[in-house]
Amino acid sequence: MDHAERTRQLEKRPVGRLLWEFSVPAIAATVINASHSIINRIFVGQTIGEVGIAAVTVTLPMMTIMLAVGMTIGIGSNTLISIRLGEKKNEEAERIVGQALLLFGLMAIGFMVFGLLFQEPLLRLFGTTERVMPYAKEYLSVMVCGAFFHEISYGVNGFLRSEGKPRTAMMTTLIMAFLNIFFDWLFLCVLRTGIWGAAFATILAQICSTSWVFWHYISGNTLLRWRLKNIRWDFELSRQVFLLGMPPFIMQSIACVLQAIQMRQIFYYGNLYGMAHHIENGGDLAVGAFGIVFVVSMAVFLPILGLNQGVQPIVGYNIGARHFDRVAKTLRLALGSVITFTLICSIALFVFPEILLRPFAGLEGGTDLLKLGCRAARIFVLMLPAAGIVIVMAGYFQSNGTPKLAIAITLIRQVVLFVPLILILPHYFGLDGIWFAIPICDFGSFVFVAILLQRELKKLRQLIT
Numbered sequence: 001m002d003h004a005e006r007t008r009q010l011e012k013r014p015v016g017r018l019l020w021e022f023s024v025p026a027i028a029a030t031v032i033n034a035s036h037s038i039i040n041r042i043f044v045g046q047t048i049g050e051v052g053i054a055a056v057t058v059t060l061p062m063m064t065i066m067l068a069v070g071m072t073i074g075i076g077s078n079t080l081i082s083i084r085l086g087e088k089k090n091e092e093a094e095r096i097v098g099q100a101l102l103l104f105g106l107m108a109i110g111f112m113v114f115g116l117l118f119q120e121p122l123l124r125l126f127g128t129t130e131r132v133m134p135y136a137k138e139y140l141s142v143m144v145c146g147a148f149f150h151e152i153s154y155g156v157n158g159f160l161r162s163e164g165k166p167r168t169a170m171m172t173t174l175i176m177a178f179l180n181i182f183f184d185w186l187f188l189c190v191l192r193t194g195i196w197g198a199a200f201a202t203i204l205a206q207i208c209s210t211s212w213v214f215w216h217y218i219s220g221n222t223l224l225r226w227r228l229k230n231i232r233w234d235f236e237l238s239r240q241v242f243l244l245g246m247p248p249f250i251m252q253s254i255a256c257v258l259q260a261i262q263m264r265q266i267f268y269y270g271n272l273y274g275m276a277h278h279i280e281n282g283g284d285l286a287v288g289a290f291g292i293v294f295v296v297s298m299a300v301f302l303p304i305l306g307l308n309q310g311v312q313p314i315v316g317y318n319i320g321a322r323h324f325d326r327v328a329k330t331l332r333l334a335l336g337s338v339i340t341f342t343l344i345c346s347i348a349l350f351v352f353p354e355i356l357l358r359p360f361a362g363l364e365g366g367t368d369l370l371k372l373g374c375r376a377a378r379i380f381v382l383m384l385p386a387a388g389i390v391i392v393m394a395g396y397f398q399s400n401g402t403p404k405l406a407i408a409i410t411l412i413r414q415v416v417l418f419v420p421l422i423l424i425l426p427h428y429f430g431l432d433g434i435w436f437a438i439p440i441c442d443f444g445s446f447v448f449v450a451i452l453l454q455r456e457l458k459k460l461r462q463l464i465t
Contacts, residue, residue: 015314015329023310023337025170027303038182041295043188044198045360048135048367050288052195053360055135059129061259063114067254070151075312075398076245081224082313083401086320090224098230099237101152108148115144120144127264132284138196147205153206153213167269169217176209196318243403250407253415266290268433279368286431289372293380300345304338304388308395315399316377328401328460334392335453342388346381353377372431379432386446393449396456405416405452411439411460413445429454 042054077100082092115122123136143150153176161454183204188199218225242249267283274282290410311334349356353374390409397406418441424431 016333018314019310019330019333019337020049022314023307023334025167026309027306028170028174031299031303031306031349035046038295040184040198040202042294042359043184044074045196045292046190047188051137052198053288053291054132054284055128055139055195056198057287057294058123058126058136058263059140059143060291060294061126061256061263062122063143064252064256064259066111066147067090068249068256070104071109072245072249073103073107073151073241074245076241077242077311079244079316079401080240080401082316082399083320085315094224094227095221095234096237096241097224098227098232099241100426101226102113102231102233103238105148105240108151111147111151112144115140115147119144119271119410126260127267129267129281129284129289131281132287135195138438139199142196142199142203145198146206147203149203149206149210153209161191172213172216175212176205176270177350180205187226204263222362223295244398244401246403246407250410252260254410258414258422259463261419262290265422265426265434269434271463273372273431277368285368286372288369289376291370293358294371294437296349296356296377297380298356300349300384301387301391302344302390303341305395307334307338307400308392311392311395312399315396316401317399321342324460324463328464329456330442330458335389338388338392339385342385346384349381349384350378370452375432376435380438384441387442390442390445390449393453397452409445409449409452412448413441419443 041053041056044056048055077096079371080096081093083094084090088258089256120133120142123133123140153172177420180202183201184198184315187193187201191198214226218226218433266286270283270286272282273286274280311330314330315327318330354370357370357373359376376387390413394406394409397409398402418437421437422434422439427433429436
């Protein structure tokens with residue numbers, strides 16, 4: 001089967017089989033990706049302790065904005081590529097690939113310069129304490145210097161999925177994940193480098209992953225090629241990429257601001273919690289607890305994002321080919337899968353949080369860290385299935401060329417609901433108020449998404465008939 005015929009299978013093969021073939025590799029890759037993030041925190045917790053986990057956690061807003069740019073370019077360009085391939089316009093699809101590569105490079109340079117020049121003010125803005133600051137600066141310095149590989153390792157995998165090669169995309173992520181785990185062990189446990197080794201391990205793994213992708217494209221094993229003539233500035237093409245990729249950018253940018261607010265709230269109310277329970281450095285402890293719960297929750301949300309990655313080329317291609325019955329079936333199957341998965345995860349995290357969080361509690365404050373983390377985890381998962389449905393629908397609206405609806409979903413959850421809750425609830429309930437803000441936001445955004453879902457299914461039925 002040649003590359004063009006492989007791509008045309010998106011409109012011919014059974015939808016259930018396609019969703020399985022495209023989603024399972026992406027889900028496997030994201031699970032491994034989540035696993036290496038979890039193992040990274042375990043290595044940090046075991047070798048450096050709670051202060052190390054807090055240092056990695058306070059850099060989350062900066063890492064989130066870097067991810068936002070990668071998602072914007074990656075999802076925007078991949079949506080366009082899928083649609084152009086569905087319209088049989090392969091040359092235009094290659095132009096989009098070239099434009100995306102240029103944008104990744106430009107954004108990475110900006111992150112490196114900005115991150116190094118304003119590093120300490122940024123970390124103070126995020127609420128970093130004097131105790132955590134040296135560790136956080138050490139970690140962030142390495143990460144921003146490797147921004148190019150961080151951006152491109154995330155973005156280019158979507159090119160492979162868009163042209164019908166999900167297994168190759170999965171292999172790219174697996175290479176990065178396994179190498180990251182190996183390098184974490186090497187730098188933290190063998191060489192005892194300190195926290196900069198955790199960041200360097202991640203960047204080195206991304207360099208290897210990017211090299212693998214580069215080789216794959218120049219070897220002629222893909223339908224689309226990386227051509228120098230296409231790596232040039234095109235304002236209109238860039239505008240289209242950013243427009244379609246704007247929902248994840250807005251979502252992640254808002255998340256960056258909210259994480260900064262949340263971090264300051266956790267530090268403040270964590271210190272109050274520490275004083276009430278006679279615990280020293282309660283703010284750092286609370287941030288560490290949030291950090292381990294956050295990374296464990298990634299093990300749930302990243303597979304859902306992997307499912308979205310499998311849905312995207314199927315939806316995009318079949319909209320371009322005007323096979324709306326296949327679009328509707330893909331959406332229904334995706335929603336059914338995510339509801340089942342999140343229900344299982346909710347039960348596991350609620351019943352067995354201590355088993356899942358114990359590996360992170362390595363050094364001083366381990367018992368207190370575990371106790372606080374378990375309580376937070378049980379609260380976080382109360383509306384997990386609702387959160388899963390919201391993520392799937394936001395991804396669907398990005399894939400079908402209606403990014404404004406995905407933006408609306410993000411704004412409802414992150415701005416209309418989360419901001420007042422994260423500011424008001426802790427005033428009355430302390431740290432518990434911060435934890436409870438998450439499931440309340442999940443429920444409120446689910447109600448809004450349920451209305452959009454009903455309208456979308458009705459619209460698809462009309463287009464089919």
